[in-house]
Amino acid sequence: MGAFWPRPRVVVSACLGFSAVHYSGELIPDRIVAALREHVDFIPVCPEVEIGLGVPRPTVRLVRGGEGVRMVQPLTGEDLTGRMQAFSQGFLASLGQVEGFILKNRSPSCALKDAKVYAYADRGGAVARGPGLFAKRVEEAFPLLPKEDEGRLTSARIRSHFLARIFGLARLREVRDLGGLMAFHARYKLLLHAHHQAETRGLGRLLAEAKGRPFQEVRGAYEEGFIRTTRHPFRLPSMADALLHAFGYFKRALSPREKAHFLDLLADFRGGRVPLEAPLALLRSWAVRFGEDYLEAQALFEPYPRALMDLRSS
Numbered sequence: 339m340g341a342f343w344p345r346p347r348v349v350v351s352a353c354l355g356f357s358a359v360h361y362s363g364e365l366i367p368d369r370i371v372a373a374l375r376e377h378v379d380f381i382p383v384c385p386e387v388e389i390g391l392g393v394p395r396p397t398v399r400l401v402r403g404g405e406g407v408r409m410v411q412p413l414t415g416e417d418l419t420g421r422m423q424a425f426s427q428g429f430l431a432s433l434g435q436v437e438g439f440i441l442k443n444r445s446p447s448c449a450l451k452d453a454k455v456y457a458y459a460d461r462g463g464a465v466a467r468g469p470g471l472f473a474k475r476v477e478e479a480f481p482l483l484p485k486e487d488e489g490r491l492t493s494a495r496i497r498s499h500f501l502a503r504i505f506g507l508a509r510l511r512e513v514r515d516l517g518g519l520m521a522f523h524a525r526y527k528l529l530l531h532a533h534h535q536a537e538t539r540g541l542g543r544l545l546a547e548a549k550g551r552p553f554q555e556v557r558g559a560y561e562e563g564f565i566r567t568t569r570h571p572f573r574l575p576s577m578a579d580a581l582l583h584a585f586g587y588f589k590r591a592l593s594p595r596e597k598a599h600f601l602d603l604l605a606d607f608r609g610g611r612v613p614l615e616a617p618l619a620l621l622r623s624w625a626v627r628f629g630e631d632y633l634e635a636q637a638l639f640e641p642y643p644r645a646l647m648d649l650r651s652s
Contacts, residue, residue, distance in 0.1 A: 343643050345379045346437035346508040349476075351448045352382035354440065354488055359384040363394035370491045370649065371440060377643050378504075381436065383429065385447040385472040389421040400446045400455045402466065409446060409471050410459040419471065422447065426475035435511065436483065438504040439476055443487035447472040450487050482565040483507075497649065499571045502529070502641035506568065510561055516553055519560060520545055528638040530567050532580035537567040578608040580638065581617050587633050588624045 350356070355372055358365040374380075387393060396413035408419040441448040447470040454464035469477065476485065484503040491497045506526060513519050523530075523545055530538040541563045548556045585600055592600075600620060606612040618639060625634040640647075 343377065343505060344508040344512050345377060346504040347379045347381060347435065348374075348438045348440060348504060349381045349383060349433070349436055350440045351442035351445070351488075352384040352387075353442055356380070356382040357384065359387050359393050361386070361391075361393075361395050361397055366442075368488045370497065371488060373646065373649055377646060381433070385422060385425060385429075388429070389418060389425050391418075398446050399459055400453055400468070400470070401459045402455050402457060407455055407468065407471070412460045415459070422471045423475065426472045430475060430479040436480070437507045437511075438484035438500065439480070439486070440491065441470075441473055441476070441485065441487050443489040445473075446470050448487075449473055450477075450485055452487075482562065482569065494649075495571060498641075499568075501646060502637075503565070503568050505642040506637065507561070507565065510557075510564060513557060516545075516548055516556065519548075519553075519557060523560075524632070525635055526564075526637045528580045528584060528636045529641060530564070531583065532572040532577040532638065533570070534567045535576065535579070537563065541567065574608055574610060577614065578604055581607070581621065584621050584633055584636070584638070587630050588621075588628060591628050592624070 350371060353360040353364075353366050354368045355365065360366055371380075386395070386398065391398075391411075396411055398409055398411045398418060400407050401410050408417060409422050410417050410419075441450055443449055444452050444454070446453050449468075449470040450473050451469060452467050453470045453473075455466040455468050456462060457465045468474075473485075484500050484507075486496065486500050491500065506529075510522055513522050523541060527538065530541065541560060544556070544560055544563065581604055585604070589597065600617070603612065603617050603620065607614065607617050622634065622639050624630070625639075
């Protein structure tokens, strides 16, 4: 893939290692976020501080009522819903181009899915879970962009998917002409194939029919298609099909034992018995050995900076 990687712009909850703005007054170190700081341009934000709440501060609650979920501060009885909605709308409208979000889990402002929702502001336990008020606005404003919380990013599979998307999107947004877009598609073809074959074919058709159309229009349509195609993590059978396609480049050059070894390895991967890294490493070694430059350059082998591949799950 080459040594150069553009730096994605990612909105992050400021409490995750940037500022001591957690409601308790703590700074919450996060090893994944810390590792990404060398490769990502972060935009830290604490919505609760931005609407005027202090540090430390009395807790706030999400309360379900007739008009929907509201944010209240039980100690003061203050309803903060309007202030949070106004800040969220203004902040997100001013962001410009971003590639993703990493937000604090369980937060009544930033949680993507797991904030506690209560029936009453001042008593009782949680009756449901859902998005925080800021995170809900994020989803409405950027429905297709990658979003994760720091808890889920401890999963190697989820983290790899998130990183591949933000770095792929950052690289795509650096493309300046149709030739560059076609080169991008060629480089990402196997990775896209592993996510969704039909969508990948649709992107190919888009480029084949692009001549004569304004480039910004074509790139916008391609970008939306790229985000949709990669929205969900790959399934093992689809990735196995992409690996088998790559294997086809070497079928005539390999010995019968080498072919049999790879097909056995592929069957083990498809069955979940070996990690993706095993067949990938073998294919990449053959790409180098046989001088298959097109295959060696595939994003499938290096979908984000190599230094980040050393991260381990907690």
